Amino acid sequence: xxxxxxxxxxxxxxxxxxxxxxxxxxxxxxxxxxxxxxxxxxxxxxxxxxxxxxxxxxxxxxxxxxxxxxxxxxxxxxxxxxxxxxxxxxxxxxxxxxxxxxxxxxxxxxxxxxxxxxxxxxxxxxxxxxxxxxxxxxxxxxxxxxxxxxxxxxxxxxxxxxxxxxxxxxxxxxxxxxxxxxxxxxxxxxxxxxxxxxxxxxxxxxxxxxxxxxxxxxxxxxxxxxxxxxxxxxxxxxxxxxxxxxxxxxxxxxxxxxxxxxxxxxxxxxxxxxxxxxxxxxxxxxxxxxxxxxxxxxxxxxxxxxxxxxxxxxxxxxxxxxxxxxxxxxxxxxxx
Amino acid sequence: xxxxxxxxxxxxxxxxxxxxxxxxxxxxxxxxxxxxxxxxxxxxxxxxxxxxxxxxxxxxxxxxxxxxxxxxxxxxxxxxxxxxxxxxxxxxxxxxxxxxxxxxxxxxxxxxxxxxxxxxxxxxxxxxxxxxxxxxxxxxxxxxxxxxxxxxxxxxxxxxxxxxxxxxxxxxxxxxxxxxxxxxxxxxxxxxxxxxxxxxxxxxxxxxxxxxxxxxxxxxxxxxxxxxxxxxxxxxxxxxxxxxxxxxxxxxxxxxxxxxxxxxxxxxxxxxxxxxxxxxxxxxxxxxxxxxxxxxxxxxxxxxxxxxxxxxxxxxxxxxxxx
Numbered sequence: 001x002x003x004x005x006x007x008x009x010x011x012x013x014x015x016x017x018x019x020x021x022x023x024x025x026x027x028x029x030x031x032x033x034x035x036x037x038x039x040x041x042x043x044x045x046x047x048x049x050x051x052x053x054x055x056x057x058x059x060x061x062x063x064x065x066x067x068x069x070x071x072x073x074x075x076x077x078x079x080x081x082x083x084x085x086x087x088x089x090x091x092x093x094x095x096x097x098x099x100x101x102x103x104x105x106x107x108x109x110x111x112x113x114x115x116x117x118x119x120x121x122x123x124x125x126x127x128x129x130x131x132x133x134x135x136x137x138x139x140x141x142x143x144x145x146x147x148x149x150x151x152x153x154x155x156x157x158x159x160x161x162x163x164x165x166x167x168x169x170x171x172x173x174x175x176x177x178x179x180x181x182x183x184x185x186x187x188x189x190x191x192x193x194x195x196x197x198x199x200x201x202x203x204x205x206x207x208x209x210x211x212x213x214x215x216x217x218x219x220x221x222x223x224x225x226x227x228x229x230x231x232x233x234x235x236x237x238x239x240x241x242x243x244x245x246x247x248x249x250x251x252x253x254x255x256x257x258x259x260x261x262x263x264x265x266x267x268x269x270x271x272x273x274x275x276x277x278x279x280x281x282x283x284x285x286x287x288x289x290x291x292x293x294x295x296x297x298x299x300x301x302x303x304x305x306x307x308x309x310x311x312x313x314x315x316x317x318x319x320x321x322x323x324x325x326x327x328x329x330x331x332x333x334x335x336x
Numbered sequence: 337x338x339x340x341x342x343x344x345x346x347x348x349x350x351x352x353x354x355x356x357x358x359x360x361x362x363x364x365x366x367x368x369x370x371x372x373x374x375x376x377x378x379x380x381x382x383x384x385x386x387x388x389x390x391x392x393x394x395x396x397x398x399x400x401x402x403x404x405x406x407x408x409x410x411x412x413x414x415x416x417x418x419x420x421x422x423x424x425x426x427x428x429x430x431x432x433x434x435x436x437x438x439x440x441x442x443x444x445x446x447x448x449x450x451x452x453x454x455x456x457x458x459x460x461x462x463x464x465x466x467x468x469x470x471x472x473x474x475x476x477x478x479x480x481x482x483x484x485x486x487x488x489x490x491x492x493x494x495x496x497x498x499x500x501x502x503x504x505x506x507x508x509x510x511x512x513x514x515x516x517x518x519x520x521x522x523x524x525x526x527x528x529x530x531x532x533x534x535x536x537x538x539x540x541x542x543x544x545x546x547x548x549x550x551x552x553x554x555x556x557x558x559x560x561x562x563x564x565x566x567x568x569x570x571x572x573x574x575x576x577x578x579x580x581x582x583x584x585x586x587x588x589x590x591x592x593x594x595x596x597x598x599x600x601x602x603x604x605x606x607x608x609x610x611x612x613x614x615x616x617x618x619x620x621x622x623x624x625x626x627x628x629x630x631x632x633x634x635x636x637x638x639x640x641x642x643x644x645x646x647x648x649x650x651x652x653x654x655x656x657x658x659x
Contacts (some may be wrong), residue, residue: 108411111441112498114482146411155498215412234407237415267460269412272496274481276463 026027035103056180056228058193058252059102059204060287061094068326069286071295074333077261077283084257084285085130086330094255095203097135102201103127103167104253106208106224107143107158108269110151115271116264118152119207121161123259123283127205129164142170142197143227170197181201185246187239192230193250197283203226203254206289210260210280210296212268217307219269220293221256222318245312248289248319258284259293260299270301290319291326391433392440398428398479416459417445420544421452430507438497438504440482442511445492450474450523451542451555457487458541467538469513474521477512478538484508489521527557530572530630532653537559547571548635552587557637566642570650572632583624588615588624588631597622604644610651614640623647627654 070087074080077224085091094102105119113120124141131139141162145152149171153159159169176196182188198204208224215237216223225247226233236243267276280299286292290313294304304310304321314321399409402424407414409425417425423446432438447453457476465478465485477486482497482504495511497504506528528540539560547556548571558571575581593599597615612625612633621643624633632650637643 083634111496114499115496146408212418213412219412234411234414237407237412266462267413270410272460272485272494273462274500275464275483 007204009118035288049149049165056193056198058250059201059253059254060252063287064089064093067093067283067329068288069291069295069323070331072264072283072285072331072333073281074283075261075279075281076333077120077259078126079333080122080261080281080283081126081257081259081285082130083331083333084129084283085255087331088255088285088287091130095131095134095136097137099131099134099136099202100200101131101136101139101203101205102198103131103139103141103162104204104206104224104227105141105143105158106219107149107152107156108146109229110145110155111270112155113157114274114279116209116211116262117268117270118156119158119209120259120261121157123207123257124158124161124167125165126205127257128162128167131205132166132279136203139165139196140170140201141167142194144172144174144194144230145227172197180250182246182250185249187236187243188246188250188293194228194230198205204251206251206253206256208256208258210258210266210299211264211271212266212276212300214268216244216309218293218297218302221258221289221292222309222313224256225251239308241307241312244309245316245318248309248313249316253289254287256286256289256292258286258296260284260296265300288319288323288326290314290321291323291328294321295323295328351654362445390507390510391503392430393433394512395429395431395436395439398426401425401427414616417447417456420455421448422446423448430511432503432507435503438499438501439502440495440497440508443494443496445494447490447492450487450489450521450525452541453490453492454487454525454628455542455544456492457485459543460485461538461541465538467579468475468509471512471516472520474524475516476538476540479505479509484512486512486515487608488516488519489523491519491521526570527574530654530657531559531570532558532561532649534561536562547573548588550588550591552584553631561646563639563642563646566637566639568637568639568642568646569635570632570646571635572630572650572654575629575631578626581629581631584631585613585624585626585633588633589615592617592622592624600640602644603640604648606648606651607644612647612651614643623649628658 067088070084072080072084087108105124111117128139153169162169172194176194177192178195179186179190180193181190206221206224208221211219213219213223222244259262260280262277263280264271264276267277282299284292284295290310294310297304297307310321313319320326348419354360400548401409403418403422406417406422406425427441429439429441447456461478464478468477471477471486475486475488477484482500484495486493493515495508497508541558543556545551545554547553553573556573557569560568561568561570575584592615597617600614600616602612602614610625610627612623614623620636620638621640622633622635623643632654634643634647
């Protein structure tokens with residue numbers, strides 16, 4: 001039988017050990033609590049040009065009947081993109097002197113232009129130069145790439161084309177994301193959205209290649225805004241149609257360009273072989289993303305009904321599937 | 337007693353230290369392994385070495401992607417691989433020594449089995465693919481413009497060039513040959529030998545699930561043939577046993593009928609004896625039958641006679657296999 005002193009000693013040891021264990025657990029919990037970030041990427045925004053962005057403003061401009069969507073046939077992207085904007089009233093309708101224009105291309109992948117997975121550099125050149133013709137104060141080109149951003153902008157040729165045309169290329173960083181909630185949305189709820197580079201911008205132009213997509217069937221002007229999502233955005237693949245339609249509600253650009261010069265018909269969104277591409281020689285400019293994508297379906301040998309997100313976006317008021325009712329302006333360029 | 341408690345404390349302390357050492361060693365080991373981008377296990381020299389692959393040299397560092405972050409490399413294509421047994425992806429870029437603008441990126445997908453690798457290979461095969469016939473046993477490959485794609489054992493391999501260039505294609509072909517030689521594929525895809533002679537070269541395809549839109553048709557192989565000048569596609573799927581084969585064949589037939597197909601007469605006595613069913617599915621003929629543990633048939637044939645002829649040859653071949 002243990003002596004009373006030994007029992008007291010054992011109890012003391014038990015208490016001491018218990019206290020140490022409790023302190024260790026408390027320390028672990030404290031560290032975990034300190035590291036825990038319930039909000040995800042920081043909601044703080046780095047100020048750019050002394051203005052703080054509180055989210056994505058409405059960049060759209062008033063519509064003009066008969067100048068909502070243009071469709072130009074041709075092989076030379078610089079010529080067709082320029083013509084497409086001319087048919088909608090010219091760049092001066094969209095960009096005013098002193099404007100700061102944000103251009104959002106698809107710079108998602110570190111792949112060369114030949115594959116058609118990213119916005120073609122020639123379209124970047126055309127649009128950026130047009131903005132400066134309209135006496136824009138500044139043009140910013142940016143995207144939240146899927147692969148390493150520096151590699152994406154370099155290998156896609158977008159960075160070089162943008163810089164050569166006089167634009168500022170902005171790489172993503174954590175502080176450029178702000179939690180956004182779409183009123184009435186079920187998916188975009190306090191989700192980090194890439195807004196920083198667009199702080200202070202007056203106009204927003206989206207430029208997208210026309211592609212098949214393994215998940216969403218097609219990737220066009222509305223899907224292009226997927227690049228603005230931060231965090232683990234691949235989670236939204238589970239409701240790809242829902243997220244695309246919500247993005248069309250969240251983002252109200254001034255203009256979108258849909259490049260169907262070489263359409264990726266299969267193996268999208270990354271492709272991999274020039275055999276995946278078909279020369280459809282068409283450039284679309286539009287103030288209505290839904291209409292642009294609805295027309296784009298035809299180049300993919302699809303019908304609008306094949307893309308559920310179109311109907312969702314139309315129902316939400318983002319645009320019109322019946323692009324013909326918008327009286328598209330058409331032109332064809334002679335074979336170069 | 338004091339001595340005993342002292343020994344007990346020492347023992348407990350020793351156990352505690354041992355546990356901590358094991359945990360730290362595990363953490364270090366995980367870190368070290370995760371930093372291992374060693375492509376040399378594929379027989380490929382990496383940037384920083386003096387060696388290179390012929391006229392091309394590795395540039396940048398190799399990258400590795402696992403199941404959780406595969407989408408960071410291939411985005412919307414990731415599910416196709418993830419749903420087909422994907423384990424990991426290793427990538428490396430190469431550039432021509434004499435022209436850094438000429439480059440290609442090598443992708444090596446570990447798909448866990450030859451069957452899985454072949455499935456993603458065949459499902460993405462381009463219509464204008466030019467097949468390679470000299471990459472070694474159990475290895476399939478083709479050239480499509482600026483890209484070379486290979487199925488070799490458990491690996492699906494892509495080499496994607498930055499341009500359509502003979503120099504680039506030759507460099508990629510050389511690497512493809514070297515890869516095959518250094519890591520020959522031992523795993524065979526047995527089902528391909530069940531097909532009759534006369535397959536259109538390179539037309540084999542494997543649909544792991546949901547073949548022809550029917551979720552009951554899994555692990556379904558198909559190949560193209562020409563019968564009297566008419567294009568025909570033969571398919572077969574090995575089931576667990578003859579009972580399952582019968583059930584799947586019936587279910588597929590019912591699926592076709594439910595979706596608007598019309599039953600048509602079977603003219604061939606061989607097909608009748610095999611219990612084959614023929615339907616006209618919006619102008620294309622489908623034939624399905626069980627043959628021991630196989631579900632087999634003809635898919636989307638324009639010509640009924642050609643379809644029946646091909647089915648007869650297939651029945652004969654399967655009976656030959658089953659003895």
